[in-house]
Amino acid sequence: MTAAANQSGRRPTTSRRLERAGIRDVAAAAGVSITTVSDALNGKGRLPDETRSRVREVAERLGYRPSAAARTLRTGRSGLIGLTVTTYGEEPFTFTEFAYFAEMARAATSAALGRGYALVVLPASSRHDVWGNIALDGTVVIDPPDQDPLVSELYRSGVPVVSDGKPGNCPVTAWVDNDHEAAVLGILDHLSEAGARRIGLLTGTSTDTYTRLSTEAYLGWCAKVGQEPVYETYPAHDPAAGAVAADRLLARPDRPDAVYGLFDPNGTDLLAAARRYGLRVPDDLLLVCCSESDVYATTEPPITTLSLKPRRIGTTVVNLLIDAIEGVDSGTGVDIARLFPPRFRTAGTGPPPGTLMPTELIVRASSQRRSPRTTVSPPRLPGEV
Amino acid sequence: MTAAANQSGRRPTTSRRLERAGIRDVAAAAGVSITTVSDALNGKGRLPDETRSRVREVAERLGYRPSAAARTLRTGRSGLIGLTVTTYGEEPFTFTEFAYFAEMARAATSAALGRGYALVVLPASSRHDVWGNIALDGTVVIDPPDQDPLVSELYRSGVPVVSDGKPGNCPVTAWVDNDHEAAVLGILDHLSEAGARRIGLLTGTSTDTYTRLSTEAYLGWCAKVGQEPVYETYPAHDPAAGAVAADRLLARPDRPDAVYGLFDPNGTDLLAAARRYGLRVPDDLLLVCCSESDVYATTEPPITTLSLKPRRIGTTVVNLLIDAIEGVDSGTGVDIARLFPPRFRTAGTGPPPGTLMPTELIVRASSQRRSPRTTVSPPRLPGEV
DNA sequence: CACTCGTGGAGAAACGTATCTCCGAGGGCT
DNA sequence: AGCCCTCGGAGATACGTTTCTCCACGAGTG
Helix, strand or coil, rough: HHHHHCCCCCCCCCCCCCCCHHHHHHHHHHCCHHHHHHHHHHHHCCCCHHHHHHHHHHHHHHHCCCCCCHHHHCCCCCCEEEECCCCCCCCCCCCCHHHHHHHHHHHHHHHHHHCEEEEEEEEECCCHHHHHHCCCCEEEECCCCCHHHHHHHHCCCCCCCCCCCCCCCCCEEEEEEECCCHHHHHHHHHHHHHCCCCCCEEEEEECCHHHHEEEHHHHHHHHHCCCCEEEECCCCCCCCHHHHHHHHHHHCCCCEEEECCCCCCCCHHHHHHHCCCCCCCCCEEEEEEEECCCCHHHCCCCCCEEEHHHHHHHHHHHHHHHHHHHHHHHCCCHHHHHHCHHHHHHCCCCCCCEEEEECEEEEEHHHHHCCCCCCCCCCCCCCCC | CHHHHHHCCCCCCCCCCCCCCCCCHHHHCCCCCCCHHHHHCCCCCCCCHHHHHHHHHHHHHHCCCHHHHHHHHHHHCCCEEEEEEECCCCCCCCCCCCCHHHHHHHHHHHHHHHHHCCEEEEECCCCCHEEEEEEEEEEEECCCCCCCHHHHHHHHHHCEEEEEEEEECCCCEEEEEEEEHHHHHHHHHHHHHHHCCCCCEEEECCCHHHHHHHHHHHHHHHHHHHCCCCCEEECCCCHHHHHHHHHHHHHHHCCEEEEEEEECCHHHHHHHHHHHHHCCCCCCCCEEECCCCCHHHHHCCCEEEEEECCCHCCCHHHHHHHHHHHHHCCCCCCCHHHHHHHHCCCCCCCCCCCEEECEEEEECHHCCCCCCCCCCCCCCCCCCC
């Protein structure tokens, strides 16, 4: 083996530490060329099965593991996909803080792995330039703000970017988002049907697409049905502010008789606020909030939630991204037409193709006037089954 | 520029597509050698500040981004750390399913990023060999089972491995774990002091360290105080089985008057089972379960939980791993003595160094006989703030 | 004057793979 | 007999860094 290695003209160093076997060593041991080894292991080239299996066996015996770094350098593919959330905060890294992110990230990871890619979770910015140190085939960006410099930088360096959340003004390869307008309108209609006369909204101050589109849909609906808008805003990343805003909303003189909260904790906050003001849910106040958490199935009363189906989003985003990565290939650009079937594409010329995904309203007691008699805090009597 | 590139003797191809600027291009544009560029950008070598800044400026102007792949190939460092959970299931990828994993992974990610590394979440196994395709500087393994082939393989190929959970028979570089024995004994004592006469245990069937050590501690305690063990086991990854096991435990003729549940959902399951059997908590049944979820702060009654402090674990694991990675350096092995101060090392000769971290018992109403009168569902009176 | 020594920097060898090009040897066909 | 075609495989190059080695040169120094 040493002879073979030297014969191939390298490792002139005297101190032969134990090193991982390279493709050269396999070639020498199998008595073939490097090309043959590469072809045999990767199933390329034209080789008789006998040679192929022999090479494979030798490689196995030597414990040969191809160097991912070398392969990446050569092929330009790393099999790595970045996942980042840019909007919410910097360091504390709110990932998995909200159930939405956790679910979405999990689905994305699974989808990526299913296609042979791995996910790297990255912050929008960090002290060390981690981004520059990692070879990424593409990036998934969650909720990019307008003019996100990170996205622009990535796009400029040729890395495909697919965003979760319709991008405001970022040049992304593609995007996926829920149909927020339809979702909000659906909820408002649902609440109206349940008897709501004045529907309030608990929304955020940030400018991300979700907040913006949802709020706009609400305002538009108000204008259409002739209701005066009743809403409170707060910085969505501040949990304490949410409770305060919920309180404010219910303290208004024009107190709504139904509220939709855009963020996950709004449900409990609104419920608590309602209790403070002596409002019974759903009798005096109808409640819906957007959340992926199943704790709302067991609150008192259970709260109707809007699910954004983060699993579907995560899966779709990753698949779109990988399609783009593998489509870039040798051509000068992406064959977008093939990647995104028209049925899912928004009409338009220049802007990147987007996919709108439906949401799901999980109707529970909190938004039904005539609900199966959910008593407020039923004190179950000690007794038998 | 093209002239410069050709002058350096490459790119004989006629079709000059737009390519990312390489270090050569920067060198040519700045009128220095490649070495100088590399040194200037990496702050190595001996260069006058003037040269350094000039090179930096040229690189900036050209939008030069060093190739992570090439750097990795050359240096043998990728800046990537694998994170994997081997025990629980295969495909569904239970990550972030339990709050423990989510918290731990988040802390690990943060800690890694803080030191310039990124985390890659990987499954114990997948169809595509993702492991082989990624250059990993090290790996964090959560709860490795005995004789984990993955860990062995990693260790054999020289990748440092630090495990969360004391490894049974795996050759890891280091490990971190909670002091499960102390935790269980503490809980049992706590329950005894609260008046428990017969303490039951809800535990798992799997052989991971956590389950094993906890169960052994329980059995040992029973033997010591002379109580007959009362416990039920179930496959921890099956949520439905947990409810059934909880029911079994409370249906026994030798029904315990206090129960400790080893897994996150046990609290709600036990609570539900207690209701079914008409047992009041904590009056008829004391309850403690191990969980990171804060829903137990708002259950009826609030349930005492044991927190494994996953954030601390995640941070420690990653720091230990990076210490090992950066300690391996050029020497033949790790300078372990320097990395792990004696105060945290378990005594022993051969086995890998381990760190035991404390847990925290969050005492709530469910484990206190004389609790501050937590009324069942206090109906707050309608009124003002 | 010969010498060392520090400064600033250039050259070139890896790192380990994938792949493009090319080549020899048979074998069948005309 | 000459020619082409396919099979099986070898050689060499490029991917883009980092880093080891070495060199030129000017200034002190004995």
